[in-house]
Amino acid sequence: MKRPFYNIFVAVPIAIGLSFLSAGDSSAIHKGAGNLVCGGCHTMHNSQGNIRLDASGGVAGGAGAGSFILLRAQVNTRAEIHKLCLQCHATNGAQATISQTPQNVQAPKVYSSASWAYTDAFNKIGAGGNFSPELNASWDASTAATLGYGHSLGATAVTPPGGDAAITEFSCTNCHDPHGTSDTGSTSINIFRNLRVSATGAGANSGVKFYSDYTSANLHLLHLSYVGGVSIPDTVHSTYFGGTEKDNGNNVIWPVYRNTMTATVSSDKANSNSYATGDEGATYMTMSRWCVQCHDNWHEDITTTNKVVDSLKFGTDDYRTWRRHPVSAQVPRWAAAGCASGCHKSALDRTNYSNTLIQAGKGLPVTAGYQLGATLYGIVYYLPFEYGGAMENQGQFLDIDSAHKVFCLSCHFAHGGPYYDNLRWPHLESVDTGTQIGNPITDTIGCQLCHLRGGG
Amino acid sequence: MAFLIIGFMVFWSIAPLSSEAIHRGAGGLVCGGCHTIHNSQGGSSLGGQSGGSIRLLRAAVSTKSEIHKLCLQCHATNGSRATDIHPPQSVQAPKVWSSASWTLSDPFNKIGAGGNFSPEIDSSWTATTTATKGYGHSIGATNVTPPGGDTLIESFTCTNCHDPHGTANTANTEINIFRNLRVSAQEAGTNSGVKFATDPTYPYFTHRSYVGGVNGTYFGGAETDNGGNVIWPVYRGTLTGDPASDGANSNAYSSDTCTSLYGIYCGSTYPMITISRWCAQCHDNWHEGLTANRDDSTCPGSEVDCSVYSYTLRQWKRHPVNTSMMRKAAPSCATVSSTETCHPNMLDRTNYTTALIQAGKGLPVTASKFYSGYVYYLPYEPPCSGDATCMDTPLNAGTHKVFCLTCHFAHGGPYYDNLRWNHTSTVEPDTPQSNPVPKDVGCQQCHNRGGV
Numbered sequence: 001m002k003r004p005f006y007n008i009f010v011a012v013p014i015a016i017g018l019s020f021l022s023a024g025d026s027s028a029i030h031k032g033a034g035n036l037v038c039g040g041c042h043t044m045h046n047s048q049g050n051i052r053l054d055a056s057g058g059v060a061g062g063a064g065a066g067s068f069i070l071l072r073a074q075v076n077t078r079a080e081i082h083k084l085c086l087q088c089h090a091t092n093g094a095q096a097t098i099s100q101t102p103q104n105v106q107a108p109k110v111y112s113s114a115s116w117a118y119t120d121a122f123n124k125i126g127a128g129g130n131f132s133p134e135l136n137a138s139w140d141a142s143t144a145a146t147l148g149y150g151h152s153l154g155a156t157a158v159t160p161p162g163g164d165a166a167i168t169e170f171s172c173t174n175c176h177d178p179h180g181t182s183d184t185g186s187t188s189i190n191i192f193r194n195l196r197v198s199a200t201g202a203g204a205n206s207g208v209k210f211y212s213d214y215t216s217a218n219l220h221l222l223h224l225s226y227v228g229g230v231s232i233p234d235t236v237h238s239t240y241f242g243g244t245e246k247d248n249g250n251n252v253i254w255p256v257y258r259n260t261m262t263a264t265v266s267s268d269k270a271n272s273n274s275y276a277t278g279d280e281g282a283t284y285m286t287m288s289r290w291c292v293q294c295h296d297n298w299h300e301d302i303t304t305t306n307k308v309v310d311s312l313k314f315g316t317d318d319y320r321t322w323r324r325h326p327v328s329a330q331v332p333r334w335a336a337a338g339c340a341s342g343c344h345k346s347a348l349d350r351t352n353y354s355n356t357l358i359q360a361g362k363g364l365p366v367t368a369g370y371q372l373g374a375t376l377y378g379i380v381y382y383l384p385f386e387y388g389g390a391m392e393n394q395g396q397f398l399d400i401d402s403a404h405k406v407f408c409l410s411c412h413f414a415h416g417g418p419y420y421d422n423l424r425w426p427h428l429e430s431v432d433t434g435t436q437i438g439n440p441i442t443d444t445i446g447c448q449l450c451h452l453r454g455g456g
Numbered sequence: 457m458a459f460l461i462i463g464f465m466v467f468w469s470i471a472p473l474s475s476e477a478i479h480r481g482a483g484g485l486v487c488g489g490c491h492t493i494h495n496s497q498g499g500s501s502l503g504g505q506s507g508g509s510i511r512l513l514r515a516a517v518s519t520k521s522e523i524h525k526l527c528l529q530c531h532a533t534n535g536s537r538a539t540d541i542h543p544p545q546s547v548q549a550p551k552v553w554s555s556a557s558w559t560l561s562d563p564f565n566k567i568g569a570g571g572n573f574s575p576e577i578d579s580s581w582t583a584t585t586t587a588t589k590g591y592g593h594s595i596g597a598t599n600v601t602p603p604g605g606d607t608l609i610e611s612f613t614c615t616n617c618h619d620p621h622g623t624a625n626t627a628n629t630e631i632n633i634f635r636n637l638r639v640s641a642q643e644a645g646t647n648s649g650v651k652f653a654t655d656p657t658y659p660y661f662t663h664r665s666y667v668g669g670v671n672g673t674y675f676g677g678a679e680t681d682n683g684g685n686v687i688w689p690v691y692r693g694t695l696t697g698d699p700a701s702d703g704a705n706s707n708a709y710s711s712d713t714c715t716s717l718y719g720i721y722c723g724s725t726y727p728m729i730t731i732s733r734w735c736a737q738c739h740d741n742w743h744e745g746l747t748a749n750r751d752d753s754t755c756p757g758s759e760v761d762c763s764v765y766s767y768t769l770r771q772w773k774r775h776p777v778n779t780s781m782m783r784k785a786a787p788s789c790a791t792v793s794s795t796e797t798c799h800p801n802m803l804d805r806t807n808y809t810t811a812l813i814q815a816g817k818g819l820p821v822t823a824s825k826f827y828s829g830y831v832y833y834l835p836y837e838p839p840c841s842g843d844a845t846c847m848d849t850p851l852n853a854g855t856h857k858v859f860c861l862t863c864h865f866a867h868g869g870p871y872y873d874n875l876r877w878n879h880t881s882t883v884e885p886d887t888p889q890s891n892p893v894p895k896d897v898g899c900q901q902c903h904n905r906g907g908v
Contacts, residue, residue: 146496161496298494305507318520323508325493411493421497427488428497429543436497438488440544447487453480453621 030180030194037101041084041178042070079169082153085178086111086139090131091251105243106252110415111135114249117418118425118445121361122381124247127256127273129413129422145170147431150416162297165203174200182229184212192223195290202293205302208285211276219377220368220402221284224274227254256381261363263355265376265384274379277367277405280328286367288327288407298408300326320346330403331366331450333386349452352444355385364449369404378404406450479622479636480669486543490514490526490620521611524595527620528553528581532573533685545675548686552867553577556683559870560877560897563816566681569690569707569832571865571874587612589883592868604741607645616642624669626654634663634670637734644737647746652710653729660823660854661729664708664830666692690832695818697810697836703829709861711822712778713853714745730822732777732859742777742860749774780855781821781902782848786839804904807896810836819901820861825854858902 046066067075073084087093088100090111100107111132116125134150136142145155152158155170167174180194188197190210198206211221227242247253257272278284280301292299300306306324313319335348357363363382370377378384383404408414412422420431425446429437441448479485488497495508509517515526529535530542532553539548553574558567576592578584587597594600597612609616622636630639632652640648653661667676667688681687691706712730728745736743744750750772785803812818818833826848827835834856840847848855860866864874872883877898881889893899895906 162494295494298496303507308510321510322512323510324495325512431497436488437540437543438486438490440484440486442484448485453485 030178031182041072043067043072044070046070077156077169078173079154079156079171081171081173081178082135083139085172086131090139091249092137096251103241105241108242108254109247109251111139112247112249112251112253113137114247114251115418116248118362120248122363123245123255123257123259123361124253125255125413125417126247126253126415127381128415129417130247131416133418134416134422143431147420148416149418149420150413150422160294162292162295163203164205164296165201165294167201167294170201184214190223190290191229192225193228199290199293203296205296206293208290208293210290211278211284218370219274219379220370221276221278222274222368222379223276223287224368224379225254226258226271226273256365257361261359261361261380261382263358263363263385265378265380269377269379272380272382274368274381275365275407275409277369277403286328286405286407287409288405291408292327298324298327300324301328326406327408328405331383331406333369333384333404348450350450351452353383353385353449357444357449358382358385362445365407365409367405367407370402411446479620480624484544485621489530489542519598519611520615521596521598521613523613523615524577525581527614528573528577532581533683534579538685547675547677550676550688551681551685553581554681554683554685554687555579556681556685557870558682562682564818564832565679565689565691565693565816566687567689567865567869568681568687568867570867571869573868575870576868576874585883589872590868591870591872592865592874602738604736604739605645606647606740607643607738609643609738611643622669632663632734634665635668641734641737645740647740648737650729650734650737652734653713658713658825658854660708660711660825660830661713662708662823662830663710663731664823666705666707690820691816695814695816695831695833697813697818699827699829699831699835701829702831703827706831706833708823708830708832709820709859711824711854711857714778728778730778730857730859731861732857735860736777742774744774744776745778747774749776776858777860778857780848780852781834781858783824783826783835783837783856784840784847802903805839805902806904808834808836808901812836812896812901817897820859822857822859824848824856826856863898 043066067073067084068077068080069075071081071084073087075081075084088095088098088107089109090096091109091113092111095107096109097106099105108126110126110128110130112126112130113132114130116130129150131139131150131153133142134148135153139153141148141152141154143149143152145152145158146161151170153171155167157166157168158170159166172178175195177189177194177196179189181189181191183189184191186197187209189195190197190208191212192210195210197209210223211218214222216222227240227245229241242254243252245253245255245258247255257268259271261268261272275287276284278286278289280286280289280299288299289301292302297303298306303324306322307326308321308323310318310321332346332348335346335350353364363380365381366383368377368379369384411424413424416422417424419426420428423446425441426439427441427446429439443452491512492508492514493512495506495512497514509515509526510519511517511523513523513526515529517523517526530537530540530549531551532538533551533555534553537549538551541547542549550568552568552570552572554568554572555574556572558572571592573592573595575584576590576594577596581596583590583594583596585591585594587594587600588603593612595613597609599608599610600612601608614620617637619631619636619638621631623631623633626633628639629651631637632639632650633654634652637652639651652663655661663670665671665688667674667679669675676688677686679687679689679692681689691702693705695702695705709731710729712728712733714728732743733745736746741747742749782803785805808819813833813836818831820832821834823830863876865876868874869876871878872880875898877893878891879893879898881891895904
């Protein structure tokens with residue numbers, strides 16, 4: 001009965017949709033790239049090949065009494081499911097370098113030993129970031145559940161920051177459906193990254209089905225990817241499953257873009273993810289709305305007190321006062337430096353945002369936008385640089401189905417990263433309760449890309 | 457008396473705010489020091505509140521007028537971050553609210569240059585007095601018209617005067633690099649907008665500081681008040697009385713380019729660039745360049761043509777805040793006779809000495825062009841002997857000038873009306889009780905009356 005080692009794992013890719021924002025192989029080894037490979041993750045009698053998938057326990061036949069839901073790793077609870085997923089999706093997983101069928105590619109890494117810093121381009125880290133150092137080399141959380149570098153896989157009985165419900169057990173499969181779907185009409189799974197329509201344990205605001213009419217001309221309303229079977233209709237990406245994009249440690253990743261950005265949307269869209277914009281209604285949902293299934297208080301449409309509008313102060317800086325940063329507010333493309341005190345009374349000042357910055361792979365992630373009066377769709381991950389034009393007028397600005405929006409991923413990775421609070425830049429020195437000390441931030445990263453203060 | 461009521465005088469921070477340390481000037485901005493994007497920073501909120509604070513602030517701030525309750529977390533001795541060491545300069549924030557005591561018998565290096573918001577603000581950082589009668593600027597006040605002002609201020613707090621983000625760019629059109637004072641104080645009214653000069657060609661027209669990003673290298677930490685709390689006083693160490701050697705250890709406040717006491721002949725490049733003019737954005741009536749506070753009716757023609765040296769030449773209706781201080785004014789200047797040849801005025805600085813400067817009690821004035829070093833105090837010069845040519849020409853730009861900070865702290869202090877000495881025992885409406893003032897403090901440093 002004993003099969004060659006490679007047979008076990010080459011033919012048995014991971015069955016978990018740990019692919020949040022490209023990091024997961026949502027349509028590669030899971031459904032979408034071919035038939036499901038059940039035996040990749042499950043062992044019916046805890047006897048598959050007489051060895052566990054992780055090959056580390058030395059217990060023939062898997063965990064002593066078999067693993068939870070027949071999984072082929074030492075998994076005793078739902079909170080430990082990532083210890084199966086990471087066998088393929090971590091650089092130190094037992095199956096890290098196995099070429100998975102049927103696409104014959106390595107699983108993209110969501111845990112990597114390679115380093116990445118904000119000085120690197122976004123094509124050198126998975127689009128969802130890196131669970132290291134939030135998870136240590138044993139894949140255990142290195143920090144408190146609500147204070148750390150990213151989502152604390154393995155946490156139990158925790159209420160997410162901003163959340164309304166305690167999550168009993170938290171792991172990859174709370175967000176991703178491990179089996180995936182290739183059916184855009186699925187009511188329980190979004191085809192984009194196999195994100196569940198209802199995140200497990202999410203509470204009152206659960207249930208976000210992305211707009212998924214991939215025959216529509218409204219590409220800015222769709223979640224798109226150049227990799228992983230999420231087709232971009234006009235650029236034909238459904239057949240690309242990665243393998244070429246690598247991090248600084250030469251590990252396979254699915255970054256938010258590939259190759260080089262030109263800063264021109266028409267040429268970059270074939271090489272970039274794109275995140276749907278929308279009105280957060282029943283049809284056009286953004287990634288922010290998906291995230292706030294668990295982080296309820298952080299979305300201004302759900303917690304309306306996050307924004308205070310004093311109509312008597314229209315035209316002044318006090319007209320619109322935020323109590324939490326918006327996660328679904330329009331980002332006017334032509335916001336001028338003076339917008340901090342002039343024109344539309346926003347707090348924006350993008351003096352240091354430029355095409356050069358986009359070309360360097362440091363463009364600001366926003367939702368997609370439809371360039372009114374033009375022929376191009378802003379279906380790239382970044383906010384295109386505009387210059388020399390007037391602001392979107394009031395009508396256009398309020399056309400929230402079309403505008404670029406700031407959203408969760410503008411500032412945060414989905415999985416984790418090298419910086420506290422899952423941020424894309426080093427915002428804080430520490431996140432110990434109540435004693436956080438901020439870091440200085442230069443004019444060309446982070447907050448100040450949109451909110452330059454004090455001049456350049 | 458009215459002009460001395462300074463409860464709302466400009467909230468100017470000669471150093472107490474860490475304007476160039478954790479704010480811009482000493483490095484990149486530290487956004488996370490003051491803002492929590494989702495009111496969840498670190499699972500806590502630096503005194504924050506459910507639902508988040510306005511402008512994403514990390515403190516219990518529900519209205520604009522409460523913003524100081526964030527600032528004071530670092531800048532008050534009883535703030536939750538009072539002793540934190542802030543990057544990138546690795547210094548504590550200078551304290552503008554301190555539990556330590558200071559009196560007029562102490563030198564000015566034992567209190568922040570802007571003074572101390574205590575006792576105007578109590579230990580809960582709430583004003584203890586009415587907005588226009590008290591010990592200093594009543595941060596937290598709402599719907600008040602500043603004394604001498606022309607406009608109602610809806611919300612008054614630190615950020616009315618200081619830009620919290622600051623600037624390291626001298627050309628910034630919205631923020632002065634000196635103490636991050638806004639070019640236009642918020643809700644200031646008709647005389648808003650004062651951009652300080654930073655032209656190295658005229659160093660005496662530049663606001664300077666030995667500490668903070670204004671000089672770019674020293675960010676404090678060594679200077680402490682009587683309670684051992686970090687402050688940014690108006691000078692550090694010991695003064696010699698010689699501007700040439702004291703310049704490195706002293707703040708200096710820009711003199712004026714104006715060649716008229718009225719300010720109407722100001723230079724077009726740097727018009728009216730003193731702290732006084734900055735303060736008068738809100739306290740409009742107290743600046744003779746904005747309000748006719750001087751009666752020259754007895755002097756025919758322009759003042760430069762007037763040859764009548766008498767008290768009637770210049771009748772002040774409010775004390776000047778932008779008038780030249782002749783360095784060698786003699787005691788006899790207080791009395792005019794037919795032989796008096798110095799510029800007649802009310803000055804008598806008999807009790808003003810180098811020893812007094814060395815004791816840290818020198819009289820604050822604007823800088824001048826007369827020395828190679830620039831200091832906060834009026835250097836001592838022996839009085840003239842009656843030779844008119846020995847006096848500084850008052851209408852020339854770049855002379856020392858009396859200004860708001862000559863008498864008042866910018867923030868607050870232990871004495872009523874924000875004064876540097878205890879002039880009155882109360883400031884109750886219509887019942888002010890005056891205190892006796894010794895000959896070597898306060899008014900009598902310039903206007904000695906009754907001899908030594």
